[in-house]
């Protein structure tokens with residue numbers, strides 16, 4: 001799942017290339033991912049130019065001239081490609097826009113679980129899931145705001161973080177990284193966390209993502225649909241030594257997903273209820 005670091009770098013990349021470019025041709029290859037909330041894609045989009053590119057949590061927002069926007073929720077396997085028009089169209093390509101500079105903007109999605117919305121600007125906030133997003137992980141929000149946002153959530157802290165309502169932009173991988181840096185057991189219930197632990201989670205969220213943006217920015221190049229994750233400390237590194245204490249990293253499957261953590265640096269007990 002693309003998370004804030006990859007999407008942030010993709011937004012920077014597209015922000016330097018897309019504004020001012022017109023859509024000269026539009027093709028929907030996999031209609032199941034497309035949601036048009038007024039006029040239908042593809043015909044209505046042709047002739048419009050890109051205006052601005054932004055990210056909110058794990059959503060991408062691409063605004064067009066004439067008061068329309070593309071809102072992309074890539075979910076598990078979605079991604080954007082910006083490639084020369086002559087480059088081979090992969091089987092996973094769902095939407096293809098030809099651009100006035102001879103490049104293509106393509107939405108690719110192996111499992112077609114993502115959603116690609118074409119909406120008038122005044123309906124952007126009605127895109128499912130978008131308005132419920134909490135403050136973005138890269139926004140500078142205070143510890144008090146973070147604590148206030150946590151009220152009403154009682155589950156395990158990792159699940160709370162990945163839902164996007166308290167902090168937006170964090171998925172399975174970066175939740176593991178943040179909790180490792182904060183030294184917090186991922187399955188600890190929100191109510192059992194001390195003020196000090198919450199303070200560390202709040203601080204480490206932004207730090208971990210900022211560090212990752214820097215790593216991804218240096219190495220992503222033009223393959224903005226790729227997920228560079230090899231520099232992570234614990235996520236998907238089960239059995240490898242913990243970078244802090246050398247103990248083998250634990251990798252287990254719980255709640256239908258992989259969680260990686262260090263038993264020594266993030267002590268806690270897995271309680272089943």
Ligand SMILES: [Zn+2]
Pocket residue numbers: 242243244245246247262263264265266
């Ligand atoms: Zn450790």
